[in-house]
Amino acid sequence: MKQLALAALALAASTFAAQAQETWRIGALYPLTGSLALLGNENLNGARIAVDMINEKGGVVGKKVELVQGDASTPDKAQSEAERLSSLENLQIITGTYSSGLSYAASQVVERRGGLYWETGGIADGLTKRGFNGYFRIVFTATSNGQLAANLAASAIAPRLGKKPADLTLLVVHEDSDYGTSVATAAENKAKELGFKVAGRLPYKASTTDLASLVLRMRASGADIIIASSYANDALLIQRQMKQLGVNVGAFIGTGGIYGLPSFGESLGNAVNGIFDTEGSAAINPASLSEEARTLLAEFQKRFEASQGKPPSYVGTQGFVGTYILLDKVLREAGSADPAKMKAAALALDIPTGGTSLGWGVKFAGPGNEMQGQNERSFPVAQQWQSGKLVVVAPENVKTADPVLVPLPAWDKR
Amino acid sequence: MLDILPQLLVSGLLIGGVYGLLSIGLTLIFGMLRIVNFAQGEFIMFAMFGAFWLHALWGIDPYLSIFIITPVVFGLGQLIERVVIKPILHAPHAMQIFATFGLSVVLQNLALTFWGPDYRSVQTSYTSQSFIVGNVAISATSLYAFLVAFLMAGALMAFLQFSRDGKALRAMVQNRYAASLMGVNTDRLNRLAFGAGVAYAAVAGCILTPIYYTYPTAGVDLIITAFVVVVLGGLGSVAGAMVGGLIIGVTQTLTGFFISVELKDVIALVLFILILLIRPQGLLGRAGMEEVGTK
Numbered sequence: 001m002k003q004l005a006l007a008a009l010a011l012a013a014s015t016f017a018a019q020a021q022e023t024w025r026i027g028a029l030y031p032l033t034g035s036l037a038l039l040g041n042e043n044l045n046g047a048r049i050a051v052d053m054i055n056e057k058g059g060v061v062g063k064k065v066e067l068v069q070g071d072a073s074t075p076d077k078a079q080s081e082a083e084r085l086s087s088l089e090n091l092q093i094i095t096g097t098y099s100s101g102l103s104y105a106a107s108q109v110v111e112r113r114g115g116l117y118w119e120t121g122g123i124a125d126g127l128t129k130r131g132f133n134g135y136f137r138i139v140f141t142a143t144s145n146g147q148l149a150a151n152l153a154a155s156a157i158a159p160r161l162g163k164k165p166a167d168l169t170l171l172v173v174h175e176d177s178d179y180g181t182s183v184a185t186a187a188e189n190k191a192k193e194l195g196f197k198v199a200g201r202l203p204y205k206a207s208t209t210d211l212a213s214l215v216l217r218m219r220a221s222g223a224d225i226i227i228a229s230s231y232a233n234d235a236l237l238i239q240r241q242m243k244q245l246g247v248n249v250g251a252f253i254g255t256g257g258i259y260g261l262p263s264f265g266e267s268l269g270n271a272v273n274g275i276f277d278t279e280g281s282a283a284i285n286p287a288s289l290s291e292e293a294r295t296l297l298a299e300f301q302k303r304f305e306a307s308q309g310k311p312p313s314y315v316g317t318q319g320f321v322g323t324y325i326l327l328d329k330v331l332r333e334a335g336s337a338d339p340a341k342m343k344a345a346a347l348a349l350d351i352p353t354g355g356t357s358l359g360w361g362v363k364f365a366g367p368g369n370e371m372q373g374q375n376e377r378s379f380p381v382a383q384q385w386q387s388g389k390l391v392v393v394a395p396e397n398v399k400t401a402d403p404v405l406v407p408l409p410a411w412d413k414r
Numbered sequence: 415m416l417d418i419l420p421q422l423l424v425s426g427l428l429i430g431g432v433y434g435l436l437s438i439g440l441t442l443i444f445g446m447l448r449i450v451n452f453a454q455g456e457f458i459m460f461a462m463f464g465a466f467w468l469h470a471l472w473g474i475d476p477y478l479s480i481f482i483i484t485p486v487v488f489g490l491g492q493l494i495e496r497v498v499i500k501p502i503l504h505a506p507h508a509m510q511i512f513a514t515f516g517l518s519v520v521l522q523n524l525a526l527t528f529w530g531p532d533y534r535s536v537q538t539s540y541t542s543q544s545f546i547v548g549n550v551a552i553s554a555t556s557l558y559a560f561l562v563a564f565l566m567a568g569a570l571m572a573f574l575q576f577s578r579d580g581k582a583l584r585a586m587v588q589n590r591y592a593a594s595l596m597g598v599n600t601d602r603l604n605r606l607a608f609g610a611g612v613a614y615a616a617v618a619g620c621i622l623t624p625i626y627y628t629y630p631t632a633g634v635d636l637i638i639t640a641f642v643v644v645v646l647g648g649l650g651s652v653a654g655a656m657v658g659g660l661i662i663g664v665t666q667t668l669t670g671f672f673i674s675v676e677l678k679d680v681i682a683l684v685l686f687i688l689i690l691l692i693r694p695q696g697l698l699g700r701a702g703m704e705e706v707g708t709k
Contacts (some may be wrong), residue, residue, distance in 0.1 A: 212672025267535035
């Protein structure tokens, strides 16, 4: 009897091992419930389509890819799910995580176990300042995003307001998490460098239920240009309370997140037109993309719309782009899930700008670099809401339209 | 700087009214059932989704949807009282907390499953409207919330004071066993109180739909301040909830403007602690209220 049980166990183990041999199992860690669920799911949906497309083309080195998902709704949960995926599920490669706070927590576990962490969404600079050998980030940093917002103010907005930066007052407002703080600090520093009169940087809690005091401080500062890093309700409150309290500015720049989502446009109606948004974008000039990147993007957009009933946002696209490169370039090149081979393949990647569907190239900063693991060829772009849609207005080589509605019309004329 | 003071006071009072509106149901349930309903925010969220869908599908104004959603949530609340609350009414506090907290998780995830994680919003002609009086702007949506809050608080206090059920409720709170010996049906009154408490959340949800985004965790952000307001006003005191709401609202707005937007909640909490040091029972609460009774 005992022998029989052992035999059964051995048989089970061998089938299990055989099954494990048949697919590449990749951990996918995103916040799927809780307050970050919207963009976490969007990211995962993008990643899933990358997997489907790879599998339909025969998988990677003859084997199909399977995503093993984990729900990282909070940093604690991110950590325990990373533990589960890397120990119980025995996964060496984990991708994620959309939010920087979650990425910090989860990637620590993976680094300690010697695995590969492939970040497609978290932008806090600090993530790639830890000297981790197995941490790779495909997306741009918070600093580059904040700097872009200030650059946009100097290059596109100031001339249209007919003034020099030195004659313009700029105010930075932001939710006080790691994300908002790092983007806003970079924007503030860059704006000072560009010669703007910076009226200050005002942090607030994203969970707040009222921002009248913030909006009144905007008015008191006499700001011509506002740069804002917001989460969700706070972005809506700022716009609606600006209108209610009659606070008019020359230009308003949001730095990604909610400012680039259809929900934001829907909640403001016509009043959304003229607001800028800096982050990545799939709506960049197609001429700046390689043939392959263009084809992939079109295929992805078709599939996303078919499965989700809505076009993908930037966040969904970054999930797709990041995961596709991981599978098609890194895993295929390494030919094995061995983390050492994967890391070498990642470091050897050299995709020129325009080679991915977001316009980015891929070249990771190597060991010894202060930003080890950061993709040096990713960049945010500046968009603007025009006629209820986001269009890319900067930088020059990827834009599809010129900025309009600068200065922003007063609220009663919008 | 001082010419902005009237605006700050008005804005503070308006958001204070919203806090009061969010708190009434919570304080009612605590006052009557001695249960802290951690799922109160989720009832607000459900009502917001209700108002959103009624508007999206049939163009029903969120304020009108109050008359559809409140009775539904009132009924749902009675059902939930029977299934979740009644069995734990005399259980230790820890168990009560787990039960209502669990309820909140269930409701949040139900919403996530049914409606997805998207941020939804209702846009009506009055969403960003304001009335200008002198140099003070009064947000229309906040003003309506403020007025409804006081109306609802007044109605509840009158109900408790003068109606037969209201008197029975107060009797039940004073002494549950004596009341039931006098022929008061405490099971029915518990259901009524819980149903009414969450119905207040439903009203608040409908009123707030034109102001905030609607999403599965919307209730969490909205209800946090309400817990502070309820304790500040005095547990179980409806008038206290309104006064507490106004105090917190004005404090936050003033400190947000003059000191720091980031610290406005912290400063309001420090004030909250100071008041509790002087009046541990809350502004309008009675000492030992958590054991005895409600006003």
